[in-house]
Amino acid sequence: MTPKFQRPKIGLIGSGQIGGQLALLAVQKQLGDIVLFDIAADMPKGKALDISHVLPVEGVDARISGTSDYADLKGSDVLIVTAGLPRKPGMSRDDLLDTNVKIMKSVAENVKTYCPDAFIIVISNPLDAMVYTMAKITGRPKTPVVGMAGVLDSSRFRFFVAERLGVSVADVTAFVLGGHGDDMVPVVPFCSVGGIPLTQLLSQSEIDAIANRTRQAGGEVVALLKTGSAFMSPASSAICMAESYLRDKKRVLPAAALCEGEFGLHGLHVGVPTVIGAGGVERILDVKLSSSDQAALAASAEHVRDLVLEVDKRL
Ligand code: TXD
Numbered sequence: 001m002t003p004k005f006q007r008p009k010i011g012l013i014g015s016g017q018i019g020g021q022l023a024l025l026a027v028q029k030q031l032g033d034i035v036l037f038d039i040a041a042d043m044p045k046g047k048a049l050d051i052s053h054v055l056p057v058e059g060v061d062a063r064i065s066g067t068s069d070y071a072d073l074k075g076s077d078v079l080i081v082t083a084g085l086p087r088k089p090g091m092s093r094d095d096l097l098d099t100n101v102k103i104m105k106s107v108a109e110n111v112k113t114y115c116p117d118a119f120i121i122v123i124s125n126p127l128d129a130m131v132y133t134m135a136k137i138t139g140r141p142k143t144p145v146v147g148m149a150g151v152l153d154s155s156r157f158r159f160f161v162a163e164r165l166g167v168s169v170a171d172v173t174a175f176v177l178g179g180h181g182d183d184m185v186p187v188v189p190f191c192s193v194g195g196i197p198l199t200q201l202l203s204q205s206e207i208d209a210i211a212n213r214t215r216q217a218g219g220e221v222v223a224l225l226k227t228g229s230a231f232m233s234p235a236s237s238a239i240c241m242a243e244s245y246l247r248d249k250k251r252v253l254p255a256a257a258l259c260e261g262e263f264g265l266h267g268l269h270v271g272v273p274t275v276i277g278a279g280g281v282e283r284i285l286d287v288k289l290s291s292s293d294q295a296a297l298a299a300s301a302e303h304v305r306d307l308v309l310e311v312d313k314r315l
Helices: 017-028 043-052 093-114 127-138 150-165 204-225 232-246 291-314
Strands: 009-013 033-037 064-067 078-081 119-122 145-147 251-260 266-277 280-284
Touching (some): 009 017, 017 033, 017 232, 043 064, 078 232, 093 291, 127 145, 232 266
Parallel strands (some): 009 033, 033 064
Antiparallel strands (some): 251 266
């Protein structure tokens, strides 16, 4: 008998460092059933079994499975894609493009076949190029495809502000927009501490230092880990987006979404303020930026456009 109510189905394409964290966080937030997919034979099954052993401890009922067969992802409500290589010390995110665009092309072709209705959150780097690849190959550019970077970059900025001011992270809001690279744009006028503009609490040089540390934060973690890149904070950030979709929370979140005129950008997935609900990327909040922030966003978007041109040469 088909149950009257089905739990949502979450497909994780890539079951490595971030993939495993995604599965654990999804269980802890009781988001639904989880399928871990990877081309590495057996590993997704091993992680699925390990996380199934978490269920009694957390008091959560869910089906967790692992597979290397894309057909097992059929019917997924949301897909979170981490398939691809991570950075090694000294590498830029863009250095991953050659290898990861091939991987993302293969993933996207299978997603198009098996999961035509899923909301797709792309994490793999170089993020902006990988979101474009997914959108182009699946032919689903607007509401169902989004990239996770802005939530993470904004969280890093928020943490550094809270640490510097000795306040709760819960009271620090921030938006980091643009590409997920060294030219990302912390929009300082949108940053506040308990509603107080950040500019009233920190000097320009202190804010600049935090902005620069935010831009370099991924590389800072890579240099310390020596093997691999950040995985807990990216997973947490993507689960925040998936939860907003699955529970129709309509969170206002910075994310790489298709701009069709917003912020003067056309035909690019760039980090912008989005509203994420049951309709996926339901809206982009096309708000007015200062002339300097608008210029910085445009410059960052040009870098994204360059990456897209490189992707097109390889598709
Ligand atoms: O903010 C962000 N968006 C970034 C994203 C934050 C941190 C890390 N970022 C990127 O995510 C990173 O640069 C990588 O490109 C991805 C995944 O990072 P992760 O740390 O999870 O890498 P792992 O542990 O190597 O896992 C990648 C998995 C691994 O198990 C491979 O076997 C698998 O991807 N893989 C594939 N799965 C499916 N299909 C194919 N073709 C494939 N190729 C490799």
